[in-house]
Amino acid sequence: MSRQKTESEVARTTGRLGPAERADNWRRLGSEEFDVVVIGGGVTGAGTALDAATRGLRVALVEARDLASGTSSRSSKLFHGGLRYLEQLEFSLVREALRERELMLTRLAPHLVKPVSFLYPLTHRFWERPYTAAGLFLYDTMGGARSVPGQKHLSRAGALRMVPALKRNALIGGIRYYDAQADDARHTMTVARTAARYGAVVMNSSQVTGFLREADRIAGVRVRDVETGEETEVRAQAVINATGVWTDELQRLSGGRGRFRVRASKGVHIVVPRDRIVAESGMILRTEKSVLFVIPWGNHWIVGTTDTDWNLDLAHPAATKADIDYILEHVNTVLATPLKHDDIEGVYAGLRPLLAGESEETSKLSREHAVARVAPGLVAIAGGKYTTYRVMAADAVDAISGDVAGRMAPSITDRVPLLGADGYHALVNQADQLAAEHGLHPYRIRHLLDRYGSEIHDVLALGDERPELLKPIPAAPNYLQAEVAYACSHEGALHLEDVLTRRTRISIEYAHRGIDCAEPVARLMAEVLGWDDARVAREIEVYTQRVDAERDSQLQPDDQAADAKRSAAPEAREKLTEPIS
CATH class of the missing domain: 3.50.50.60 (FAD/NAD(P)-binding domain)
Structure with a gap:
């Protein structure tokens, strides 16, 4: 029975x-x-x-x-093998990371984790190419070229064809290699x-x-x-x-x-429109302290990161003007058309949990x-x-x-494949049929498949009774309104910031940082979560104050001033107390 x-x-x-x-x-x-x-x-x-x-x-x-x-929502969004750890002779860590990257790409999460190419510009004649090539050969041999192409050597002209945005005098050649990326949240x-x-x-x-x-x-x-x-x-x-x-x-x-003991190291990233850096590949650049990544991210680039000690609010690390200036200064040393503050669509700061006591330099922990x-x-x-x-x-x-x-x-x-992995590859091949069935463009289906995998059916099903849910979110057209409803009905979203900053990445992908679509998104959430008008208004107000506080913090000269500005914003979860788990 x-x-x-x-x-x-x-x-x-x-x-x-x-x-x-x-x-x-x-x-x-x-x-x-x-x-x-x-x-x-x-x-x-x-x-x-x-x-x-x-x-x-x-x-x-x-x-x-x-x-x-x-x-886990504020990283460089890379599943990387740890190429730079080879220089620190961390061979077992690199081998382990490459194995995990391979599992994600092929078996556990092919819908979420994707290959991404990087150009490493060479700046020194004679010694740098063989030195870097030897490291990449070791990397490829340890698993770095499994499921993705191995290293490719480029002349200066070849590197500039791949990344026309580079200054001609910023490199003498280049080497392209592959890693993997994912939306961490x-x-x-x-x-x-x-x-x-x-x-x-x-x-x-x-x-x-x-x-x-x-x-x-x-x-x-x-x-x-x-x-x-x-x-x-x-x-x-x-x-x-x-x-x-x-x-x-x-x-x-x-x-x-x-x-x-655990030390917190702050890493800041900026997000700029894709057309500000003309390139077919990401880049990895050496700095005096560590490395700087330029990472393709849909219609955007993520540029970062910094690496500094942080001893203030653990829940809301704040980016300062000095952090942003550091990133712009270093990336602009190689770009023919420099990035400006006005180009920045989003900024985010995260904390790495590093084991304390190993070194005073966080980038070398x-x-x-x-x-x-x-x-x-x-x-x-x-x-x-x-x-x-x-x-x-x-x-x-x-x-x-x-x-x-x-x-x-x-x-x-x-x-154990992650939710959405089973059947993903077959659905990619059926994207055109799915698109026709639901009245969407095939590119939209492919975008959804790379966010939900085979769970896409549950997302699209929300539009069966309410076709308007398959329309884009006002002021955030990369996302469908159904994704907001699904975030609340299936993905545990409880507050406006959960949807705008983590279930979607609207808060860093649009210059308005989610403010312009806060009301329609909150109204969609209210239908699933049972909010009244007062609750909708509060969620919008709290989120607006968060964005304002973050913008103010990013104009401050140092961590203390930035932390004071960011900490002034209210918590969406009102009943939180310290210490926070």
Whole structure:
């Protein structure tokens, strides 16, 4: 006899994170006992939840703000093999990163992770080409040329044909190589949804306020729903702290001493229109401190990054005028037509969680990660790099094997495609038919496929009863209105900033930074989330104040002044308190 599926069962099959699933997940947090609670909804926490769930463990993932709201939405958006780590003789890290990149490109997330080419301009005669070629040969041999083309040597004329934007005297030749890129926020959210598909309880806007103890061991966490103010206790055999730059704060909250400390290094990127740099390839440029990337990003370029210590607000790192000037100054040394401040459409600042004590220069800190069992029932993981999140997650789950009853299965996430990967390649070949069926241009279907993969059917289905949802968002035509509704019904978006900054990237891809489409987007969200007019008005006001604060911070001369401006904006999640998980 058939029966109707419960909300929990639907969520487990689809990975849906909508309002009904959120209510059910909150009930489950307080009523079930878990094998492991993972704190932190960045890529490491989401990856840890997926790893644990696919080993057959009962898993809860809690995040105080939004999925990927910290470091995991503010990276250079590269799945890169770590070419520059070869110079630091980090061979095992490069080999590991290249293997992970290959898995993402071919098996786990081909809909989200794509090849991208870079030109490395040569500026020194005689020694630089053979030196760089030797490094790239080693890189290609270790896996850098698997699934993507290997290095290609170019004369000055050939390099200038590939990147006409370069000054003729800025190079004597070049070498092209390939890496991979992804929308980091979408990728992290998809990892979390895949964990939900395999049974994990995934809850954003859920702040850890304390730890539960039984005798000398950690036995779970106290959690506050920062949307409603409700609190509950979540029982678990083990807790994993995967909070990145908040690792030390959570460690203090647990009452124990950590085995390592985490330093925050600020990285700033700017976004400019594609036509401001005439090029068929991205670029990687050496600076006196590190490297500067010019990365193709749809109709835009992302240029960055900086690398400086940050000791202020961890939730809202602020870019300064000095940061932006640094990027412009260095990229303009090679561009025939310099970039100006007026060319900038978007700016974002993120914090890298680096293991403290290894070096005073953040750009030279090892990107290896560390896992420590800091108390019975409590494990912390920190460091590492986005590309190797899956390896970090497996190590973190391995570390709780002594806390969880029964034999633990080995990690299998190298064989678990992310939500939307299955069937993606066939759908790419069917893009023209899909376009005709839904009255859309094929380029629009391909854009959606590279954001949702085979989940595109659920997005397009929203237009069956309401055809207007398949029209572009006013003032943000790269995105459809259906994507806003889907972000709320399936992807866990709870606030206007969640949609404008992470489910889409409107906040950095348009010069208005989302202000011009805030009202129509908020109205679309209201239909799914049940907002009244007062709530719509508040969401628009809070988001507008956020954008104004960010713009003001980017005119300030130093971190302290920029932090003061950015911190003045209100939180979308009003009931958050410090320390934040």
